[in-house]
Amino acid sequence: MGVTPRRRALAAAAVLAVAALGLTACGDSKDKSSSGSEQITLNVDVFGNFGYEELYKQYMQEHPNIKIVERGTGSQLGDYTQQVTQRLAAGSGLGDVIAIEEGMSIDIMAKSSNFADLGQYGAKDLAGNFLDWKQKAVTTSDGKIIGLGTDVGGMAMCYRTDLFAKAGLPTNRDDVSKLWPTWDDYINVGKTFKSKVPDAGFIDAVTNTYNSILMQEAGNTTGYTYFDPQGNYVADSNPAVQKAWNTSVAILNAGLSAKLQAWTDQWNAGFKNAKFATIACPAWMTGYITTQNGDAGKGKWDIAKVPGNGGNWGGSWLGVPKQSKHQKEAAELAKFLTSPAGQIAAFKSKGNLPSSPQALDDPAVKAAVNEYFSNAPTGQIFGDGAKQLKPVYLGAKNVPVRTAVENALRTVEQGTRQADAAWAAAVADGKKAAA
Amino acid sequence: MTLPTTAPRPTRSDRRPADRELPRPGWGRFSKLDTKASPYLYIAPFFILFGIFGAYPLVYTAWVALHHWEVGADTHTFVGLDNFTKILSDSDFWNAVYNTVGIFVLSTIPQLLLALVLANALNKRMRGRTFWRMGVLIPNITSVAAVSIVFSQLFGRDFGFINWILHFFGVQPFEWQAYKWSSWIAVSTMVDWRWIGYNALIYLAAMQSIPKDIYESASLDGASSRRQFWTLTVPMLRPTIIFTVIISTIGGLQLYAEPLLFNGGTNPFLGGTLRQSQTVTMYLMEQFFGRFQFGDMAAVAWLLFLLIMIFAGINYLITSRLERSDKKSSKKRGGTR
Numbered sequence: 001m002g003v004t005p006r007r008r009a010l011a012a013a014a015v016l017a018v019a020a021l022g023l024t025a026c027g028d029s030k031d032k033s034s035s036g037s038e039q040i041t042l043n044v045d046v047f048g049n050f051g052y053e054e055l056y057k058q059y060m061q062e063h064p065n066i067k068i069v070e071r072g073t074g075s076q077l078g079d080y081t082q083q084v085t086q087r088l089a090a091g092s093g094l095g096d097v098i099a100i101e102e103g104m105s106i107d108i109m110a111k112s113s114n115f116a117d118l119g120q121y122g123a124k125d126l127a128g129n130f131l132d133w134k135q136k137a138v139t140t141s142d143g144k145i146i147g148l149g150t151d152v153g154g155m156a157m158c159y160r161t162d163l164f165a166k167a168g169l170p171t172n173r174d175d176v177s178k179l180w181p182t183w184d185d186y187i188n189v190g191k192t193f194k195s196k197v198p199d200a201g202f203i204d205a206v207t208n209t210y211n212s213i214l215m216q217e218a219g220n221t222t223g224y225t226y227f228d229p230q231g232n233y234v235a236d237s238n239p240a241v242q243k244a245w246n247t248s249v250a251i252l253n254a255g256l257s258a259k260l261q262a263w264t265d266q267w268n269a270g271f272k273n274a275k276f277a278t279i280a281c282p283a284w285m286t287g288y289i290t291t292q293n294g295d296a297g298k299g300k301w302d303i304a305k306v307p308g309n310g311g312n313w314g315g316s317w318l319g320v321p322k323q324s325k326h327q328k329e330a331a332e333l334a335k336f337l338t339s340p341a342g343q344i345a346a347f348k349s350k351g352n353l354p355s356s357p358q359a360l361d362d363p364a365v366k367a368a369v370n371e372y373f374s375n376a377p378t379g380q381i382f383g384d385g386a387k388q389l390k391p392v393y394l395g396a397k398n399v400p401v402r403t404a405v406e407n408a409l410r411t412v413e414q415g416t417r418q419a420d421a422a423w424a425a426a427v428a429d430g431k432k433a434a435a
Numbered sequence: 436m437t438l439p440t441t442a443p444r445p446t447r448s449d450r451r452p453a454d455r456e457l458p459r460p461g462w463g464r465f466s467k468l469d470t471k472a473s474p475y476l477y478i479a480p481f482f483i484l485f486g487i488f489g490a491y492p493l494v495y496t497a498w499v500a501l502h503h504w505e506v507g508a509d510t511h512t513f514v515g516l517d518n519f520t521k522i523l524s525d526s527d528f529w530n531a532v533y534n535t536v537g538i539f540v541l542s543t544i545p546q547l548l549l550a551l552v553l554a555n556a557l558n559k560r561m562r563g564r565t566f567w568r569m570g571v572l573i574p575n576i577t578s579v580a581a582v583s584i585v586f587s588q589l590f591g592r593d594f595g596f597i598n599w600i601l602h603f604f605g606v607q608p609f610e611w612q613a614y615k616w617s618s619w620i621a622v623s624t625m626v627d628w629r630w631i632g633y634n635a636l637i638y639l640a641a642m643q644s645i646p647k648d649i650y651e652s653a654s655l656d657g658a659s660s661r662r663q664f665w666t667l668t669v670p671m672l673r674p675t676i677i678f679t680v681i682i683s684t685i686g687g688l689q690l691y692a693e694p695l696l697f698n699g700g701t702n703p704f705l706g707g708t709l710r711q712s713q714t715v716t717m718y719l720m721e722q723f724f725g726r727f728q729f730g731d732m733a734a735v736a737w738l739l740f741l742l743i744m745i746f747a748g749i750n751y752l753i754t755s756r757l758e759r760s761d762k763k764s765s766k767k768r769g770g771t772r
Contacts, residue, residue, distance in 0.1 A: 085506055259610070399725075408708075414610055415613075416614070
């Protein structure tokens with residue numbers, strides 16, 4: 001899963017502002033410990049859109065004693081991460097089932113004592129339900145299973161057919177895919193585009209593209225980004241980071257960016273005003289574009305292959321914190337939601353690409369088309385590469401380091417720093433954030 | 436001295452301070468205790484609450500500040516003043532202090548001047564006076580989040596109203612977040628928009644307590660209304676102005692929500708790509724939410740506390756000096772009158 005609307009982020013930020021005044025917001029249901037048929041409420045904490053609405057209804061029908069409340073729907077990943085960290089530290093306030101995103105997982109693993117071992121609730125028998133690496137990432141060295149996989153973030157490139165037509169470029173997704181086997185080709189297409197349509201950007205902003213290239217490069221080469229698996233800070237020496245940075249700078253130098261900083265109001269307005277032609281598109285991004293661009297964008301978007309070779313960005317697990325008073329019931333719910341059938345339902349609802357091989361092979365997924373994206377066969381586009389995806393190791397401090405590097409890249413985009421100076425700053429600020 | 440007494444127990448209405456009450460065994464001791472203890476009892480609620488919500492967190496924060504403490508970690512080690520030396524040698528901290536003080540100066544001076552002018556205007560006779568007076572308070576009761584969202588839109592690069600106005604003068608679309616000076620201006624504008632009305636009402640209340648006859652005699656002496664404003668109104672408002680300066684100082688040094696929301700995106704605590712508008716409170720939050728360093732956060736909290744103390748001290752000095760000169764000049768005035 002990715003990240004989502006600014007409006008919610010603002011609301012969350014406003015809550016934080018209140019928290020800064022010395023108030024702390026805690027919300028948890030005070031249920032008595034349960035047994036069997038007693039009425040209980042299970043809170044599910046998520047960010048973005050997990051697409052579980054129909055599954056909740058089904059589960060509640062089958063288990064009349066259980067009421068499910070989803071919290072945080074549509075919230076931004078950064079705010080969600082902070083909230084989880086805070087509530088873990090406070091020892092209360094977390095949901096009975098919580099979403100654990102890729103970037104959070106290393107930190108959560110370091111605090112695995114705070115989570116229920118799902119192996120005790122039958123998760124050991126479910127290994128075949130998930131891609132191998134997906135479950136390895138959340139199994140501790142002594143065999144405890146902290147999470148159950150939800151989705152993976154297979155990558156593609158979303159583009160606007162209306163803007164491509166305006167620039168005289170092909171609009172058919174197969175032809176478009178052929179335009180850019182490599183990122184260099186992509187940049188050249190962008191230059192052609194800009195010469196025809198100067199008042200729109202070729203990309204939204206540099207950071208989404210940068211992250212996509214980085215995750216792709218790391219997946220294909222080193223297998224890690226800013227931290228090696230031993231936990232050493234390697235941003236300055238990892239060739240994957242260097243390559244992603246250089247390609248991003250080349251994109252900026254070609255003047256392709258609409259400079260609409262991701263996850264801001266400006267960016268949201270950019271969707272509605274057709275201010276950029278392409279956006280790096282992990283599977284979860286399709287859901288975001290659909291909600292953000294609304295009906296006005298329907299049929300104007302399509303999905304092509306990503307330049308370079310595949311890649312994964314994002315994806316989550318569901319875990320059960322030990323804070324929960326209903327760990328057994330929560331574990332059962334998590335198993336239900338992450339079952340192949342559950343993953344297929346989530347894919348149909350919000351486009352989140354399953355992490356279960358059975359679900360990926362399911363005809364319903366394989367044949368799935370996304371009406372919003374000009375009936376693009378999303379099941380095929382994202383699903384094909386999913387089983388070959390290679391996991392990328394992200395260190396515990398991945399989020400702050402990534403933010404520091406992104407900010408340095410943005411200064412190049414804003415024109416407030418030269419690329420060389422910005423790179424030096426990225427390495428230095430990242431190191432500081434890693435400390 | 437214990438005199439037996441048959442005086443009736445004092446009723447509520449004829450109760451006197453205890454020392455004047457008729458001494459009575461037991462009762463006398465109680466009333467003595469009453470005199471001694473009850474004042475403390477009356478003020479106790481404040482101090483108990485202050486102890487729980489003020490003093491205890493202060494002390495606990497100091498204790499946390501002396502530890503290397505990562506959020507959620509099971510262990511934390513005592514490191515003495517290491518956190519403080521680390522923060523004080525961090526250029527980002529000093530950048531945040533610089534931003535905070537800079538935005539404070541940039542916002543407070545125009546804010547109080549405009550409030551003064553506005554209050555003077557509202558003090559005049561006009562139609563619908565109450566409506567206008569209440570109207571200036573509306574920005575203040577608007578939620579800060581709403582204000583920040585609207586202003587972030589106004590200052591937007593591509594679709595913002597301000598850039599749209601500027602483009603008539605041939606200015607290229609300008610990113611207000613990108614530079615220090617421009618983000619300071621944007622944040623100060625938000626602060627001012629919210630607080631000018633509030634301060635204007637305070638000034639207005641003070642202005643109304645100035646006797647009218649002073650103005651009358653000034654007009655008879657031929658003083659213009661501008662002259663009256665600067666030589667009569669402003670000096671008479673001095674205590675009120677000092678009050679608003681102190682209140683603005685405290686608010687300004689804790690500035691948080693406006694710059695936070697002005698810098699949307701993935702990590703608003705940083706206050707922009709180059710920390711253009713990161714204030715000390717945002718830096719504090721960054722330590723906790725961005726880096727998960729509870730100990731560092733506590734150290735910043737204490738440093739902010741000290742910073743406010745320093746500013747309060749400066750305020751106090753200026754205030755007492757002003758008061759002294761006030762007394763002197765009023766003596767002088769009294770002499771010549």
